[in-house]
Amino acid sequence: MKNQRVSLLSVFFSYLLLLLLINNNPGLVLSSTQNGKVSLELYYESLCPYCSNFIVNYLDKLFLEEDKLSSLVDLKLIPYGNAKTSSNNSITCQHGPSECLLNTVEACAIDIWPEVTEHFPFIYCVENLVYERKYTQWETCFDKLGLDPNVISDCYTSGYGKKLELQYAAETNSLEPPHTYVPWVVVDGQPLYEDYENFISYICKAYKGSAVPKACSNISLNTIDRKQRANTMRPVCYKDATLSTRIRSAVLSWMRKANLAASM
Numbered sequence: 001m002k003n004q005r006v007s008l009l010s011v012f013f014s015y016l017l018l019l020l021l022i023n024n025n026p027g028l029v030l031s032s033t034q035n036g037k038v039s040l041e042l043y044y045e046s047l048c049p050y051c052s053n054f055i056v057n058y059l060d061k062l063f064l065e066e067d068k069l070s071s072l073v074d075l076k077l078i079p080y081g082n083a084k085t086s087s088n089n090s091i092t093c094q095h096g097p098s099e100c101l102l103n104t105v106e107a108c109a110i111d112i113w114p115e116v117t118e119h120f121p122f123i124y125c126v127e128n129l130v131y132e133r134k135y136t137q138w139e140t141c142f143d144k145l146g147l148d149p150n151v152i153s154d155c156y157t158s159g160y161g162k163k164l165e166l167q168y169a170a171e172t173n174s175l176e177p178p179h180t181y182v183p184w185v186v187v188d189g190q191p192l193y194e195d196y197e198n199f200i201s202y203i204c205k206a207y208k209g210s211a212v213p214k215a216c217s218n219i220s221l222n223t224i225d226r227k228q229r230a231n232t233m234r235p236v237c238y239k240d241a242t243l244s245t246r247i248r249s250a251v252l253s254w255m256r257k258a259n260l261a262a263s264m
Helices: 002-024 027-034 049-057 059-063 097-112 116-131 140-145 149-157 160-173 193-206 226-230 241-263
Strands: 038-044 073-079 184-187
Touching: 038 049, 038 193, 049 059, 049 116, 059 116, 073 097, 073 116, 073 160, 097 116, 097 149, 097 160, 116 140, 149 160, 184 193
Parallel strands: 038 073
Antiparallel strands: 038 184
């Protein structure tokens, strides 16, 4: 009887301790809510044409009203990409100073308008201009969306935007496995590599909820099998230009051999 009483007291105090932990750490409750959503991270750079293509022609599908996919996903955008940071914290971007400017502008937008439904329309607008090769007109997005340009200007000129970019640099450089190109898409911690355009299939597979949206109903039709995926090369901006040159050389060599074999 005594042992039973001790056991009950132990359970009671354990339960009490758990309640105290939850009260003092609201994040413990939030994490269980967040687990209901699928995390989607896009590591990109603003002037990579393949990143703008992905944002404008693929990522926007999350926000189609009839599919309700955005309700399943915690989307995080990381605008740093293949840039390099020196020991004195100066940043060099793959596509030059204009890309550094737009990376920082988009980082400021994410910070100023933290809700994805607020900052994504702005980033979409800018990247659509990149896609159309009109990125020098990016400031027109403020008027188009009715946004205050001063908050972005203040963020950029104050140096706070660079601080955000350095944070994104640290986050990008700590990726495991390391990214080798952009767009680099990660679903629930798993990189999709060259199959990034098929990201909706991965979201639907990772989603554990009961209310399956329309976009996931034909998941088998959208899924690329492993053999096909291995033979599919998506357009990307490589982090290492030497790697990109090697791949181009390998492809050209293969094409020459294929043409030679066909003529024999």
